[in-house]
Amino acid sequence: GIQVEQSPPDLILQEGANSTLRCNFSDSVNNLQWFHQNPWGQLINLFYIPSGTKQNGRLSATTVATERYSLLYISSSQTTDSGVYFCAVEGSGYALNFGKGTSLLVTP
Amino acid sequence: DAMVIQNPRYQVTQFGKPVTLSCSQTLNHNVMYWYQQKSSQAPKLLFHYYDKDFNNEADTPDNFQSRRPNTSFCFLDIRSPGLGDAAMYLCATSRGQGGEKLFFGSGTQLSVL
Numbered sequence: 001g002i003q004v005e006q007s008p009p010d011l012i013l014q015e016g017a018n019s020t021l022r023c024n025f026s027d028s029v030n031n032l033q034w035f036h037q038n039p040w041g042q043l044i045n046l047f048y049i050p051s052g053t054k055q056n057g058r059l060s061a062t063t064v065a066t067e068r069y070s071l072l073y074i075s076s077s078q079t080t081d082s083g084v085y086f087c088a089v090e091g092s093g094y095a096l097n098f099g100k101g102t103s104l105l106v107t108p
Numbered sequence: 109d110a111m112v113i114q115n116p117r118y119q120v121t122q123f124g125k126p127v128t129l130s131c132s133q134t135l136n137h138n139v140m141y142w143y144q145q146k147s148s149q150a151p152k153l154l155f156h157y158y159d160k161d162f163n164n165e166a167d168t169p170d171n172f173q174s175r176r177p178n179t180s181f182c183f184l185d186i187r188s189p190g191l192g193d194a195a196m197y198l199c200a201t202s203r204g205q206g207g208e209k210l211f212f213g214s215g216t217q218l219s220v221l
């Protein structure tokens with residue numbers, strides 16, 4: 001199946017800092033989504049972004065499908081941004097394959 | 109608000125004792141999924157329903173079964189839970205199959221004693 005690699009695996013930021021999370025995938029995709037899993041386990045869909053760029057408040061995402069990567073930008077980070085960020089992709093089948101995630105801790 | 113609801117939030121069962129987890133949705137989505145997420149790991153798809161059509165992932169153990177009696181509800185049955193089945197179980201929905209946005213419930217954390 002399609003391989004998904006996320007980097008970095010762990011990230012610690014001070015409140016107010018900016019960060020970039022990366023997702024590389026091994027094949028062309030029909031579907032790419034970014035999720036935030038909060039400390040209580042809830043997975044929140046941040047972006048549905050198989051290609052192009054989207055912005056939602058302090059978050060934005062860019063997917064370059066031809067080069068098989070996606071980036072999630074977090075600006076002016078807040079403690080509530082802490083949690084695990086997952087990239088998930090759908091290849092030729094219908095299943096979303098998740099990367100191992102980036103664990104983010106934002107400190108006051 | 110339309111949403112995906114999982115009950116209970118925490119479930120404790122005994123080794124070998126059958127357990128059922130439930131999921132309901134008010135989004136009227138055609139597809140419902142069950143994912144298993146073990147500690148510090150990525151969610152892993154167990155199976156999904158497209159309407160009434162059941163689609164099992166190749167590596168999902170036979171111990172795991174699912175039922176979807178109607179559009180709104182989907183159940184995960186674990187026939188004989190082992191210690192290795194302790195995990196967070198996540199239900200998700202999408203409008204269609206392929207190229208669709210997924211919406212997740214808050215999950216059920218299963219403990220096996």
